[in-house]
Amino acid sequence: MIEMKDVWKTYPNGVMALNGIDTYIEKGEFVYVVGPSGAGKSTFIKCMYREEKPTKGSILIQGTDLAKLRERNIPKVRRKIGVVFQDFKLLPKLTVFENVAFALEVIEESPRTIRKRVNEVLDLVKLRDKAKSFPDELSGGEQQRVSIARSIVNRPPVVIADEPTGNLDPETAWGIMDILQEINDRGATVVMATHNKDIVNTRKKRVIAIEGGRIVRDEQKGEYGYEV
Numbered sequence: 186m187i188e189m190k191d192v193w194k195t196y197p198n199g200v201m202a203l204n205g206i207d208t209y210i211e212k213g214e215f216v217y218v219v220g221p222s223g224a225g226k227s228t229f230i231k232c233m234y235r236e237e238k239p240t241k242g243s244i245l246i247q248g249t250d251l252a253k254l255r256e257r258n259i260p261k262v263r264r265k266i267g268v269v270f271q272d273f274k275l276l277p278k279l280t281v282f283e284n285v286a287f288a289l290e291v292i293e294e295s296p297r298t299i300r301k302r303v304n305e306v307l308d309l310v311k312l313r314d315k316a317k318s319f320p321d322e323l324s325g326g327e328q329q330r331v332s333i334a335r336s337i338v339n340r341p342p343v344v345i346a347d348e349p350t351g352n353l354d355p356e357t358a359w360g361i362m363d364i365l366q367e368i369n370d371r372g373a374t375v376v377m378a379t380h381n382k383d384i385v386n387t388r389k390k391r392v393i394a395i396e397g398g399r400i401v402r403d404e405q406k407g408e409y410g411y412e413v
């Protein structure tokens with residue numbers, strides 16, 4: 186499903202953020218990416234949806250090499266990948282419904298399909314009653330649920346989340362994990378970078394630990410493994 190082969194990333198300022206990453210993530214897996222601050226987790230995640238282009242190596246997602254992708258083909262591949270951010274990145278002037286619908290409008294789905302799909306995902310994240318609200322009228326947890334709804338409305342086979350619970354209190358964070366689990370149960374592959382020790386140690390999954398831009402540990406049902 187996702188295969189990284191000898192992936193290196195050096196930023197223009199000379200920082201070597203990834204130093205030879207090799208990994209394979211199977212369809213339907215749920216993977217935590219952990220490691221100290223500055224280890225390269227975000228860079229790893231960003232390369233996975235071609236927000237950053239690796240300096241060397243290949244990243245195959247369903248057979249497409251993201252490292253070789255031409256700029257004009259990026260949007261098409263991004264549709265296969267839902268992305269969830271720590272800071273939600275909702276459009277403040279659009280309602281909840283409009284924020285989620287946006288991804289479908291871009292690909293010119295019919296208004297009927299848009300209404301149906303948006304309502305479906307808003308039901309999944311339990312926010313149908315907030316469809317007409319604006320992001321600043323919602324709590325942090327609700328905003329993150331909108332952002333998850335937006336990430337899956339295209340039905341991508343892969344959902345990538347970079348510290349999705351980083352801005353949320355512990356109880357709200359668990360609610361977000363329940364939704365990501367539901368998405369995984371419905372068949373999507375989920376890759377999530379996190380500093381949340383409790384979540385990793387409670388919801389045992391595959392853990393990939395990155396330090397100094399290298400994978401230093403890769404365990405099924407792994408532990409967080411760092412002090413917080």
Ligand SMILES: Nc1ncnc2c1ncn2[C@@H]1O[C@H](COP(=O)(O)OP(=O)(O)OP(=O)(O)O)[C@@H](O)[C@H]1O
Nearest residue numbers: 196198200202220221222223224225226227228229
């Ligand atoms: N756009 C950039 N330009 C230059 N250097 C960068 C850039 N983004 C990240 N870096 C550097 O690359 C290294 C890896 O950063 P990255 O954000 O991937 O780490 P991280 O593990 O996600 O950290 P954190 O847990 O603090 O979010 C760090 O040294 C960081 O300073």
